[in-house]
Amino acid sequence: MADRSPVALDQAQAAPEPRVPAPSGARRRRRTHRRGHAPWWVALIWLAPALALIGGIVVYPVIKLVQASLSKYSFTGLRQGSAGFDNFTKVWHQPQLETVLKNTLIWVVVVVVFTIVISLGLAQFLSKEFFGRRVVRWAIIVPWAASLVITSRLFTLIYDYYHGILNRLLMWLHIIHKPIDFLGDDRWTMFSMIVVGVFVSLPFTTYVFLAGLNGIPTDVYEAARIDGAGPWQAYWRVTLPLLRPAMLVATVLNIIYVFNSFPIVYTLNERNPGFGHDTSITFMYKLAFQTSEHDVGMSAAAGVFNVVLILIVVLIYLRTVKWGEDTS
Numbered sequence: 260m261a262d263r264s265p266v267a268l269d270q271a272q273a274a275p276e277p278r279v280p281a282p283s284g285a286r287r288r289r290r291t292h293r294r295g296h297a298p299w300w301v302a303l304i305w306l307a308p309a310l311a312l313i314g315g316i317v318v319y320p321v322i323k324l325v326q327a328s329l330s331k332y333s334f335t336g337l338r339q340g341s342a343g344f345d346n347f348t349k350v351w352h353q354p355q356l357e358t359v360l361k362n363t364l365i366w367v368v369v370v371v372v373f374t375i376v377i378s379l380g381l382a383q384f385l386s387k388e389f390f391g392r393r394v395v396r397w398a399i400i401v402p403w404a405a406s407l408v409i410t411s412r413l414f415t416l417i418y419d420y421y422h423g424i425l426n427r428l429l430m431w432l433h434i435i436h437k438p439i440d441f442l443g444d445d446r447w448t449m450f451s452m453i454v455v456g457v458f459v460s461l462p463f464t465t466y467v468f469l470a471g472l473n474g475i476p477t478d479v480y481e482a483a484r485i486d487g488a489g490p491w492q493a494y495w496r497v498t499l500p501l502l503r504p505a506m507l508v509a510t511v512l513n514i515i516y517v518f519n520s521f522p523i524v525y526t527l528n529e530r531n532p533g534f535g536h537d538t539s540i541t542f543m544y545k546l547a548f549q550t551s552e553h554d555v556g557m558s559a560a561a562g563v564f565n566v567v568l569i570l571i572v573v574l575i576y577l578r579t580v581k582w583g584e585d586t587s
Contacts, residue, residue, distance in 0.1 A: 321566070327559035334553055346560035355534040355542070363538040365449060366524070367572070370456040371513045374464050375506065381461065382468035383498075403462035411526035414455050418442050418527075442527055448536045452527050456517060463516075464509045471505030472498070507580060511573055518569050539565045 331342040350356065385396055402410060417425050418441035426438040441451040475498065483493045521540045528536045537545065543565060547558035 324559055324562050324566075327556060328563045330556050330559075332555040336553075336555055342556050346554075346556040347563075349554070349557050350546075350560045350564060355537075359534055359537055359539055359542040362449065362536060363518070363568075366453065366456070366538050367514060367517050369453050370460060370517045371510065373453070373457045374460040374513055375510060377457065378461055378464035378468050378509070379502075381465045382472055385465065385469055386472045399465060400462045402459050407459060407520070407522035408526060410459055411455060411523050414451075415442065415527060418451055442530065445535065448528065448531065452524060452536070455523050455527060456520060459523065460513055460516065464513060467505050467509040468502065471502045475501050503580075507577075510576065514573055514576065515569060518565070518572075539568065 328346055329341060329343065331339045331345075333339055381399065385392065385399070417423055420426065420438050420440045420443065423438075423441075425441070426435070429435045430438070439447060441447045479497055479501070480493055483497050488496065518538075519540055520538075521544065524536075524538050524541045525544065528541065534542055534545065539561070543558050543561040546561055547553060547555050
């Protein structure tokens with residue numbers, strides 16, 4: 260019969276438990292897999308199509324662009340060897356570079372600012388209930404769905420000096436007494452391009468803000484109303500702060516989009532000689548195809564400058580608005 264005395268029970272309780280050896284690395288990995296955690300290479304398989312797409316569309320063209328910027332090409336486009344950093348030096352000493360950079364700054368800043376401001380108002384309007392709201396939403400998305408080349412060509416007809424609808428309308432309203440050369444007069448060319456840039460950027464930005472507005476809980480506005488906030492106070496202290504993530508996304512994408520908006524600038528400005536109204540993207544194109552040198556290497560160097568410039572502007576903006584805090 261087992262000894263059940265108090266001394267025996269105390270000794271049994273004080274006896275140390277047998278130590279179980281820790282599982283080895285291979286055994287630990289097998290246990291992890293049994294618990295539902297897939298190995299790292301499974302995730303890589305799922306990411307492979309996206310990584311291949313990024314590599315083929317982004318990484319490979321960037322590598323070829325850098326290679327072209329460091330090469331020398333003939334008039335017909337044949338590579339003739341390495342040029343070192345001579346192409347970058349030639350771009351830097353182009354007499355038109357200052358004008359092009361100034362045009363690029365005006366183009367990007369004005370188009371993005373007006374797009375953001377107008378889109379905020381449109382999104383606020385489209386978030387309300389009214390008769391025909393669905394039709395208005397469909398109509399706003401049309402400029403975004405249409406080709407930029409077609410839209411730009413349509414505006415060249417609207418701006419036309421002799422037969423343009425805009426000149427005829429302004430003269431019919433007695434606002435002007437003679438037609439305005441919107442695309443040939445230096446005082447109007449940049450303004451005319453900015454109008455088109457804002458027009459084609461509004462649909463995407465408006466829908467981004469509209470999605471942000473629909474994601475704001477209604478009880479937040481009810482709490483603000485209970486606290487005595489009026490419509491303007493609720494807009495400035497509730498709506499705008501909660502729209503900051505959507506505003507950040509819209510601004511960054513618009514900066515990149517407007518920087519690279521080649522069809523608008525080129526189509527509306529193609530009749531003007533020189534670089535008086537060109538931005539960095541059309542400046543790069545003209546260096547390769549519309550100057551006497553047809554310098555592909557210098558055009559590629561200008562393309563590298565353009566990519567670096569976009570990255571710097573985006574990083575400065577993200578740094579200014581404190582990217583980490585907004586997305587946390």
